[in-house]
């Protein structure tokens with residue numbers, strides 16, 4: 001791991017009375033071939049700025065749906081999802097796209113890197129919508145890759161990297177825009193234990209630097225590192241007390 005990490009400046013905190021996320025009565029119902037599925041059955045939850053939250057639960061319980069709502073990739077069927085006081089329900093699709101580009105970092109189980117681009121180019125792609133000057137872009141990409149310990153792999157393509165390294169590139173791509181929150185859906189699901197531990201080290205360091213993390217995981221070792229553990233089953237969310 002590289003020791004040359006630059007501290008990211010702290011984000012403007014949400015107003016004192018506001019949680020980073022506030023969800024009230026959130027439902028999500030899918031209709032398919034005349035059948036309806038209730039993926040989320042009324043979720044009320046607040047997530048504090050700077051927290052590290054894990055979400056566990058059985059397949060089909062609604063975890064990915066909840067993460068997509070937090071990521072402004074979907075809108076709830078009813079209820080409200082607010083990020084730093086702004087309600088996604090009343091936002092236009094252009095505003096939601098801007099929120100995703102600037103405020104929300106996403107990491108998926110399958111890394112989702114572009115195979116023909118180098119690590120540097122994959123990370124840089126996330127800055128495209130922000131319209132930054134080229135020198136600032138280059139500095140931010142270098143900083144993000146250093147942050148995940150991959151400064152020396154910037155010119156490698158995904159096929160030349162291990163799974164753990166690929167996921168670290170994906171994390172660099174998510175943090176390079178300096179988001180308010182990092183959302184991860186099974187980020188270690190395709191990795192062996194050693195690579196999982198690489199990812200955990202990176203995630204814990206980001207959280208120590210102040211980044212809010214929400215991580216869906218089947219892995220109790222990952223969930224065990226979270227400060228707050230939630231469980232989502234049949235569309236209903238509850239706190240796990242240990």
Ligand code: ADP
Pocket residue numbers: 030031032037038039057058059060061062063064065066
């Ligand atoms: P998890 O991530 O916990 O496995 P999901 O959020 O993916 O759960 O799914 C919750 C429920 O919603 C499941 O029954 C699933 O089949 C259904 N579902 C999810 N996405 C869609 C969709 N796009 N269309 C129809 N049904 C969906």
Ligand code: MG
Pocket residue numbers: 063064065
């Ligand atoms: Mg899922």
